Amino acid sequence: MINALVAFYAFFLNLLAVSIGMAFIYGVARVLNLAHGAFFVLGGYLATALITRLGPVPGALATAAVLAALPPLFYLYVRLTRNELEQLFATYALLLLMEGLFKLVFGYGNYTLADLAAGLGAASVGGQRVPYAYFLAGVAVAGLMATFYLLLYKTRLGLYMRAVSDDREMAALGVRSPLVQHLSIFLGIFATALLGAVAATWQAYTLGLSAEVLIYAFAALVIGGLGNIWGTAAASALVAVARTAVVMFYPELELLVIYIAVIAVLLIRPGGIFTRYARVA
Amino acid sequence: MRGWLSVVAFIGVAAVVFAAGGDYLKFVAAYVMMWSLAVWGAQLLLRYGLVNFGIGGAYAVGGYAAGLLYRHFGIAEVTLHILTAVVAAGLWGLLSGVVSARVRGVQYALLNLALSMVLYSILLKFYWATGGSDGLYVPLPRFFDASLGDLGLYLLALFFATAWMTLGLVYSQSAAARLADGVRINELRVSALGAHINRQIAAASALASVSAGLGGLGVAYVTSHVSPHYAHWSTSGELVVAALLSNFLPQPWGFVAGAAAYQAVRLFSLQFVTPELFVGVALLATLGLWRYYRR
Amino acid sequence: MAVLSAVDLHKSFGGVKAVDGVTIEVRDGERLAVVGPNGSGKTTLINLLSGLYPPDKGRVFLQMRDVTKAPMHVRVRLGIARSFQLPQLFPELTVYENVAVAFAALRGFSLRAVPHEEVKSILELFDLWDKRSVKAVSLSEGEKKVLDVALAYVSRPKVLLLDEPTSSVAEEDKMSLMERLLEKLRGISIVMVEHDLDVVEKFAERVVVMRAGKVVATAKPADVKTLEI
Numbered sequence: 001m002i003n004a005l006v007a008f009y010a011f012f013l014n015l016l017a018v019s020i021g022m023a024f025i026y027g028v029a030r031v032l033n034l035a036h037g038a039f040f041v042l043g044g045y046l047a048t049a050l051i052t053r054l055g056p057v058p059g060a061l062a063t064a065a066v067l068a069a070l071p072p073l074f075y076l077y078v079r080l081t082r083n084e085l086e087q088l089f090a091t092y093a094l095l096l097l098m099e100g101l102f103k104l105v106f107g108y109g110n111y112t113l114a115d116l117a118a119g120l121g122a123a124s125v126g127g128q129r130v131p132y133a134y135f136l137a138g139v140a141v142a143g144l145m146a147t148f149y150l151l152l153y154k155t156r157l158g159l160y161m162r163a164v165s166d167d168r169e170m171a172a173l174g175v176r177s178p179l180v181q182h183l184s185i186f187l188g189i190f191a192t193a194l195l196g197a198v199a200a201t202w203q204a205y206t207l208g209l210s211a212e213v214l215i216y217a218f219a220a221l222v223i224g225g226l227g228n229i230w231g232t233a234a235a236s237a238l239v240a241v242a243r244t245a246v247v248m249f250y251p252e253l254e255l256l257v258i259y260i261a262v263i264a265v266l267l268i269r270p271g272g273i274f275t276r277y278a279r280v281a
Numbered sequence: 282m283r284g285w286l287s288v289v290a291f292i293g294v295a296a297v298v299f300a301a302g303g304d305y306l307k308f309v310a311a312y313v314m315m316w317s318l319a320v321w322g323a324q325l326l327l328r329y330g331l332v333n334f335g336i337g338g339a340y341a342v343g344g345y346a347a348g349l350l351y352r353h354f355g356i357a358e359v360t361l362h363i364l365t366a367v368v369a370a371g372l373w374g375l376l377s378g379v380v381s382a383r384v385r386g387v388q389y390a391l392l393n394l395a396l397s398m399v400l401y402s403i404l405l406k407f408y409w410a411t412g413g414s415d416g417l418y419v420p421l422p423r424f425f426d427a428s429l430g431d432l433g434l435y436l437l438a439l440f441f442a443t444a445w446m447t448l449g450l451v452y453s454q455s456a457a458a459r460l461a462d463g464v465r466i467n468e469l470r471v472s473a474l475g476a477h478i479n480r481q482i483a484a485a486s487a488l489a490s491v492s493a494g495l496g497g498l499g500v501a502y503v504t505s506h507v508s509p510h511y512a513h514w515s516t517s518g519e520l521v522v523a524a525l526l527s528n529f530l531p532q533p534w535g536f537v538a539g540a541a542a543y544q545a546v547r548l549f550s551l552q553f554v555t556p557e558l559f560v561g562v563a564l565l566a567t568l569g570l571w572r573y574y575r576r
Numbered sequence: 577m578a579v580l581s582a583v584d585l586h587k588s589f590g591g592v593k594a595v596d597g598v599t600i601e602v603r604d605g606e607r608l609a610v611v612g613p614n615g616s617g618k619t620t621l622i623n624l625l626s627g628l629y630p631p632d633k634g635r636v637f638l639q640m641r642d643v644t645k646a647p648m649h650v651r652v653r654l655g656i657a658r659s660f661q662l663p664q665l666f667p668e669l670t671v672y673e674n675v676a677v678a679f680a681a682l683r684g685f686s687l688r689a690v691p692h693e694e695v696k697s698i699l700e701l702f703d704l705w706d707k708r709s710v711k712a713v714s715l716s717e718g719e720k721k722v723l724d725v726a727l728a729y730v731s732r733p734k735v736l737l738l739d740e741p742t743s744s745v746a747e748e749d750k751m752s753l754m755e756r757l758l759e760k761l762r763g764i765s766i767v768m769v770e771h772d773l774d775v776v777e778k779f780a781e782r783v784v785v786m787r788a789g790k791v792v793a794t795a796k797p798a799d800v801k802t803l804e805i
Contacts, residue, residue, distance in 0.1 A: 086568065093561045094561070096518060096561030099561075259395060263380050467665070467666055474678050
């Protein structure tokens, strides 16, 4: 039972990290980043590579620095595209490029900091040994959600973001839209990548992970409502529960069950289960 | 008529390649001709403005039709393979079309991507039925009692390619093609003119999937093998890139030339870069070309 | 006999009531004008009648048949067509191809070609045959309006809803444009949303006045200029 809970917890955190970032960026900047899962994975690869080479503190700082430099590049890249179709091709190409680069730079091995993090010790939960690293990630994700909440509902900038998310043209009349877009992209990508780095303390990163994560994240996005952050969070929980249950009893049907849910949502409530009113455009 | 003339010219070129070319060239030519059907399918959907990153699903269905029929029933009869591939891929296209026609743009692409990855995961996991990651052996097909042999397979590929060129010629003059352009350019108006757009898309999706399925069947024949990778999102990506390239080239042979160009560059560059890197760069290059061309 | 009628239509967007209990009737063969200030709900009414979105409350009838639940493309096939305030064309296609799309829209997924004769007859009817190879984006404003109406005409509607047919057309061309259009549309019942009262006075047979989402008056065209709109 504890095993199942831990599996659920781990999967849920991963999914949340990616899907929230994607939902946020789509909601505010209208960019559906097909490569978002790759940033999560990149965080893990980088953290592992840098920390094992430079030691925990310099490695962590170096990782954070590199990850912070990526969003502006992504923003510039996306700004080159003129419409949704081009944006689609551009982010898909980016996913391919990143996967290809991972193969070249990091190779086929497993990258993880779990051995190092084992030094942190472990807690005994219901007779099972759960490394503290797991809780670290949980704290990080909780921190992220709190940050989002504070940002969106307690700051002027967050107000702008919500306005832009609801209606770009109206908001453009009074709000510095490009800045808001830029910042939302920064926050979305940096947060996801950083969580990927933190998650390296308990899980292994390997090729093909980015697309795997993307598939589940998309399911969460559709079920929760594209651009709807809290809906996506709730949907991520649902997807994580469903997936954990299916994997325990009938592993072959893992993706199938989730996608039947996605199809059902698209057929019955295309705006997402948790959306109060679907956007017209 | 220029269209029909080019079909004849194409047959001539294919004949020369077979007569004068070495084994490798014949293999590549047959591969390209079969693969081009799947490219045609992707191109068909592009006409509606729909980017299908999941067309690999239909492509895999076609290949596995042959693989499964042979593995579980010992059937190597080409007519049965083709019939099964057409029906199964058509059903796949119809169902995925009905579901994904509800959305557009990125969501459409992503939904189809996901559907094909679901198939990928099923093909991978139900290994006792599908051979898992090893895939399935696909024998040289038989036509009634005779094995097709190298010449027969090449002729089959040529037949498919020319049949699809003909189909392309008919299609480009059709009401369906006009409607596709309309949907791509101004969907609201097309709806206000009386078209049931989602039904059109579902029908187009079925046709595109049948093409992709036959393409997958053909490639499985040429390589004697089918694997879950046929359904992988990167396979769909390649098909879409080749389809985009084909949009630059004139009908009716554009899709074959686009397929050939793509495969040629890919085979050449595989010595230097990983496949994903190649497809990613190819996609960006094509995008750049597209932008430049439509300035 | 009413060819198109609507009973107690209501439609809100967010908190704004765009159409507030409108009942309206279009008689067979008549030219009905709908006038009113900006924001009075005229375009929303047209959208409800054509089926772009369903009403929150109320019904729409086409010759006694309840079409309230029918989506836009079904209503077109039943006989309600519309043009748009900003002409909705296919800009990069030629005039010929534009009309071909309109014909194709009424067929299912068909590999047969759109009949050339039919496209030609429509183009000739609207005096667009000479411009058949011109890209729609290159047409003048007036010609775009004509094409827009021609596209709607392809479905041989019983009722044609014209949303501000003379807007964005040069002042001196408005009257001749309307004259030209209405001449081709004889026999079809017309509902025109219009701002230009000269046009209404000359071409309408009956006028309905809207304000704040409601119908506040019906009038004769001759009187329309004296009303406080």
